[in-house]
Amino acid sequence: MDKKQLTETDIISKFVLPAIDQAGWNSMTQIRQEVKLRDGKVIVRGQIGVRKTVKSADIVLYHKPNMPLAVIEAKANKHEVGKGIQQGLDYARLLDVPFIFATNGDGFVFHDKTNPSALETEIRLEDFPTPTQLWEKFCIWKGYTSAQLPIITQDYYDDGSGKAPRYYQLQAINKTIEAVSSGQNRALLVMATGTGKTYTAFQIIWRLWKARQKKRVLFLADRNILVDQTRLNDFQPFGQAMTKITGRTVDPAYEIHLALYQALTGPEEHQKAYKQVDRDFFDLIVIDECHRGSAAEDSAWREILEYFSAATQIGLTATPKETDTVSNTDYFGDPVYTYSLKEGIEDGFLAPYKVVRVDIDIDLQGWRPTKGQVDQNGELIQDRIYNQKDFDRTLVIDERTQLVAETITAYLKRTDPMAKTIVFCNDIDHAERMRRALVNLNPEQVAKNDKYVMKITGDDELGKAQLDNFINPKKAYPVIATTSELMTTGVDAKTCKLVVLDQNIQSMTKFKQIIGRGTRIDDRYNKLWFTILDFKKATELFADERFDGVPEKVIVVNPERITDEEDTHFIDELNSVPEDENPPAVNTIADPNGEYNTEAWPENGTGAPDDEESEGSGYIKYRVSGITVKKLGERVQYYDTDGKLVTESFKDYTRKTLKKQFSSLDDFVRKWQDAERKQAIIDELAEEGVIWEALATEVGADLDPFDLICHIAFDQPPLTRQERANNVKKRNYFTKYSDTAQKVLDALLDKYADAGVKEIESLDVLKVTPLDQYGNAMQIIKNGFGGKPQYQDAITELEAELYREPPRSA
Known part of the structure; x- marks a missing residue:
């Protein structure tokens, strides 16, 4: 047998696996081959999105399932023994393991982060370390105590389907378990929307509960839909040990309790249901979306956490807040793990986005009433210049609503009329008017199903009843949902392909949450990317370093302005006011199911929320029509490799990619002509994000890839096929x-x-x-x-x- 003629697969099967087996590793529980750690970033241009091909780790070794220890990267024998070490180091970084082995079948190069004095050594095949040797070195490297080990080694939940946590979920789970087992009573996990925070929380709770480290658990959320989704989906394995707290009654017979903040507390003493049990009743509390109520020291929800202050408390958020008065880290400490939106997109677990910015003339130039002009209700319109922040909040211009609806309709007709769409409006009144305009512009679709367009807001029972159908990929209707606050968070709309922003958004927290409605990927339904149709310049927040960097600065308003009987719902709109301005008054409206619609009152308001016109309150929303409104232009931007938005054609994007691959025209022609199969070069460039279909559409469908490259990268006039x-x-x-x-x-x-x-x-x-x-x-x-x-x-x-x-x- 000529060893140098063997493939990489042969090297693994004939030399590597026998060496591992001889060292005592269990092939059923400790060895996994071809471990795919990333899904492959989606590249989008035009209406086409394709995944970049990603490589898998050849072998990952585990102490036990989902507790990785080492990575082995193998190459064919014609390569040097250590050729795979750098690739292995990348995989080891993702898995947070210190041991990396590279091999060509002759032996191993062993990279050992636990031994800085001899970081890389060569060992023979027969000297491969045993599981015990690596585990002991790993425990010393991590600093585990004997008291921690029973908790740290507690099994993950396994439903037998083969589902395993993604690499970042493993890190989040394992680092949290490590922190809790070491006695840390506050922990913060920051994970982008759509990356599986609830599943991660379930595995953390499961392992701590099964290890009997934590016996009674409280999972807190702020919306019924979040609690119910959690109970019916990720937390289902808890079975009869789990209950949802209802009727303001805490039943001590259960061990796992799921609850709305609002169901446990309120301004009246008799509403404080959490006091029905002793302070030490819960020994673990997990707070979903903890950037909201629990971040503020004076929030009513914080009183729950302080009552059970002896319990370990874990906060989950996609958008942490840090200000002088509101701080996640002051309470929970620095995050034990962070996984950002940018990382999720780069790994291919989250959908990238295309932004279409639409500029409307009156938004940019403003509108002023004529002297003595009255609105449709006969109200005298205050004489001043109204601009983008006023429209649909203090002033309604019917023609503007119509233009926005026409633009949405035209986009859907041009792409996919059945693409799930969320239209974010300023308030409930705006959402209703937008619904009506979209219905009138889509009579053929509405004739097929009158739920083609639905208003889904906190005040509308019929609309809320359709929310499950909207987020269900198997249900075609509703297609378009107009909303205000209800769908900004907690809505797992995996197949949402269009997010429309016609809402004034200056809060980074709220912006991230809204963008998160589109970032989920669903390969089964060809949902790989989504479009943001922006009418309010909200996407300028993408350029803010806080979008994927420093947490947001937040302003808090005086709580005495809040008067609802139920406890207050967090307000993202609070954050829209700069520090040097007076913050708006705030109110919340609770519906019977514990859902909340939240609006910020305008600066000239006296206490009425925007979606209500309170008689005698002094607050008026003017409505006018007969105004000429037109689009000044549209600009298309794409998510680029640096996580920024770029305005470029696919031709420009491809030119940059090709110039990285080929230094000159001669270099390209030589490599093309030398290639045994031209398709191999075509496929390789496709893996780098060259979408040939989109390129052919933009440049010329009858051109060969050879001529496309010569033309785009090196400005050569092409020949057709x-x-x-x-x-x-x-x-x-x-x-x-x-x-x-x-x-x-x-x-x-x-x-x-x-x-x-x-x-x-x-x-x-x-x-x-x-x-x-x-x-x-x-x-x-x-x-x-x-x-x-x-x-x-x-x-x-x-x-x-x-x-x-x-x-x-x-």
Whole structure:
């Protein structure tokens, strides 16, 4: 056996796995092959999105399932033994493990982070470490005590389906368990919307509960939908040990309690249901979306946490807050783990976005009433300049609403009329008017199903009843949801493809939550990316460093302005006021199910929320029509590799990508001509994000990838595929072949002209018309060319002739 002729797979099966097995590793519980750690970033241009191909870790070794210890990266024997070490280091970083092995089958290069004095050494195959040796070194490296080990080694929940936590979920779970087992009573997890915070929380609770480290658990959320989704989905394995607290009654017979903040407390003493049990009743509390109520010291929800102050408390958030008066880290401490939106998109677990910014003339130029002008209700309109912040909050212009609705409708008709869409409006009144405008603009769709457009807000029982159908990928209707606050968070709309922003948003926390409605990926329904249609310049927040960096600065308003009987719902709109301005008064409206609609009152208001016109309150929302309103322009921006929004065509994006791969035109032509299969280069560039379909649409559908590259990257005028095929036929070089072979080659040229080089490089082309008239594939190869090697030589020569014609000089 010539070892150097073996493939990487052969090296693993014949040398690496036997060495690991001999060292005592259990193949069922401690060894996993081809461990895919990332999903592959989605690249979007135009209406096309494709995933970049990602490599898998060859082998990951575990102490026990979901507790990784080491990474092994193997290469074919023709490579040096340590060639895979850098690749292995990348995987080890994701898994947070200190041991990396690289091998070519001759031995191992062992990178050992626990031994800085001998970081990398070479060891023989037969000297591979045992599980006990690596585990003991790992425990010392981590600083585990003997008291921690029973907790740290507690099994994960396994439903038998093969589902395993993603690498970042493993880190979040394991680091939290480590912190709690070491005696840390406050912990903060920061994970982007759509990355599985609730599943992560479940595994943390499960392991602590099963280890009997924590016996009674309280999971707190602020919306019924969040509690119910948690109970029915991720937390379902708790079974009969779990209950949802209702009727302000805490039943001590259960061990796992799920509750709304509002169900446990209130301004009146009799509403403080949490006091029904002793202060030491709960020994673990997990707070979902802890950037809200629990962040503020004077919030009513904080009193629950302070009452159970002896319990371990874990906060979950996608958007932590840090200010002089509101701080997650002051209470919980620095995050034990952070996984950002940018990381999620780069890994391919979250959907990237395309932004379409729409500028409307009156938004930018403002609108002023004529002297003495009254609105549709006969109210005298205050004489001042109204601008973007006023529209649909203090002043309604019907034509503006119509223009926004027309733009949304046109986009959906141009792309996919059945794409799930959320339209974020300023208040409930705005959401209703937008619903009506969209209904009138889509009569054919509404005739098919009157739930094509639905208003889903806190005050609308019919609309709220359709929320589950909206987020269910299997339900086609509703398609478009107009909303105000209800759907800003806690709505797991995996197939939402269009997020419309017609709401004044200056709060980074709220902006992140709204963007999170579109960031989930669902491959089954071809949801790989989404579009943000922005009418209010909200997407300028993408340029703010706080979007994926420093936590947001927040302003808190005086709580005495809040008067609801139920406890107050957090207000993201509070954060929209700069520090040097007077904050708005705030109110919340509770519905019977514990859901809250929250609005910030305008500066000139006296206490009425925006979606109500309180008689005698002094607050008026003017409404006018007959105003000329038009779009000044649209700008399309894409998420780039640095996590920024760029305004560029796919042609520009591709040029940059190609210039990284090929230093010059000559360099590219040489590599293309030397390639045994041209399709290999095409596929390799596709993995780097070159979307050939989008490129062909933008530049020319009848161009070969060779000419597309020459044209885009090096400014060469291209030849079409038909021109290249005709040039070969004119040379008539294949007269040396048999009559059958000539006919086959001539037909292959036609196939190339129609579909490209991939067509002629596949043997499957011999099975289709008109080539099948010469026999089956084997008959054509044998009778026409004398055998497979000769046929392959003929294809190579055909390709050489196709690309013999140099790119035209510019």
